[in-house]
Amino acid sequence: xxxxxxxxxxxxxxxxxxxxxxxxxxxxxxxxxxxxxxxGEAPTFLSYNVLDGLEEKGRFSxxxxxxxxxxxxxxxxxxxxxxASYLCxxxxxxxxxxxxxxxxxxxxxx
Amino acid sequence: KAGVTQTPRYLIKTRGQxxxxxxxxxxxxxxxxxxxxxxxQGLQFxxxxxxxxxxxxGNFPGRFxxxxxxxxxxxxxxxxxxxxxSALYLCASRTGPPRDTEAFFGQGTRLTVV
Numbered sequence: 001x002x003x004x005x006x007x008x009x010x011x012x013x014x015x016x017x018x019x020x021x022x023x024x025x026x027x028x029x030x031x032x033x034x035x036x037x038x039x040g041e042a043p044t045f046l047s048y049n050v051l052d053g054l055e056e057k058g059r060f061s062x063x064x065x066x067x068x069x070x071x072x073x074x075x076x077x078x079x080x081x082x083x084a085s086y087l088c089x090x091x092x093x094x095x096x097x098x099x100x101x102x103x104x105x106x107x108x109x110x
Numbered sequence: 111k112a113g114v115t116q117t118p119r120y121l122i123k124t125r126g127q128x129x130x131x132x133x134x135x136x137x138x139x140x141x142x143x144x145x146x147x148x149x150x151q152g153l154q155f156x157x158x159x160x161x162x163x164x165x166x167x168g169n170f171p172g173r174f175x176x177x178x179x180x181x182x183x184x185x186x187x188x189x190x191x192x193x194x195x196s197a198l199y200l201c202a203s204r205t206g207p208p209r210d211t212e213a214f215f216g217q218g219t220r221l222t223v224v
Contacts, residue, residue: 033212042114042200042215043153087153096165097143098202098213102152 002026004101006088011107012078020073020104022088030091033098034062034073037085046073046086075106083108112137114203114216122222128189131219135182135203142184143213144176147198156199159184160206191223 003025012018024032031050035043049055049064049071061074075082085105089098115134123129135142144156155168159178176186182203188195198220202213 042217045212045214048212092155092166094166095210096141096160097155097158099155100145100153 002090002092002099004088004090004099006086006101006104008102009105009107011109014078014080014108014110016078017074017076018078018106020075020086020088020106022071022073022101024069024071024088024090024101026069026090026093026099028091028093028095029066030095032062032064032071033089034060034071035087035089035100037087037103039084043087078108080108080110082106114201114214116199116201116216116219118219119217120220120222122224123191124224125191125193127191128187129191129221130185130187131199131201131221133184133186133201133203133216135184135201136214139203139205139211139214140182141204141206141210142178142182143202143204144184144186145200145202146170147200147218148196153200156186188221193223196221196223 005023034046037043047062054063059076064071085103087100087103089100117132141160143158145153147153157167162178173189178184198218200218201216205211
């Protein structure tokens with residue numbers, strides 16, 4: 001099966017950098033996804049890592065270490081609109097569906 | 111290109127009743143997954159369908175069931191509703207093999223059981 005751990009809550013201030021960690025255990029790895037979910041809205045895709053290393057996409061970057069079962073999402077130049085829940089997900093063993101962690105609620109203050 | 115459409119958006123049901131939720135995936139996507147989201151448990155995987163076949167099922171009781179039609183639209187059904195079934199039910203679509211994509215989510219159906 002899959003086991004995914006993320007911190008429950010994080011706080012940061014506007015303009016700062018925050019790193020949201022995710023550790024996972026899975027019997028079959030086919031990639032790691034990060035999603036953002038604002039309150040009352042659907043999750044939206046942020047990034048996908050299948051190989052080790054850093055993927056940069058504007059203010060957001062995602063890192064993966066498959067040997068350590070570890071990923072992080074790095075958010076730079078934080079804005080108030082970045083206040084949301086950030087969900088880490090891996091595919092199930094068959095690769096047919098995404099299994100999510102419980103998410104990290106990020107609060108950005110001015 | 112239309113996104114994932116879920117209907118209805120809101121539902122209020124009484125304990126013991128049953129409910130059917132609908133999901134129309136993005137055109138061309140053949141994989142549909144269903145999730146239950148509650149504040150304490152996050153997004154929990156219910157089941158996934160591809161080409162009208164359930165390929166995977168999460169750890170939910172048999173009261174939760176689903177199906178997929180030939181046009182890839184999917185429905186999920188919950189029978190004998192319990193108060194604890196109150197949640198946001200999300201549907202996600204992916205292309206399916208051979209080259210799967212990230213999952214795209216619908217806006218969800220908010221189910222309240224009273």
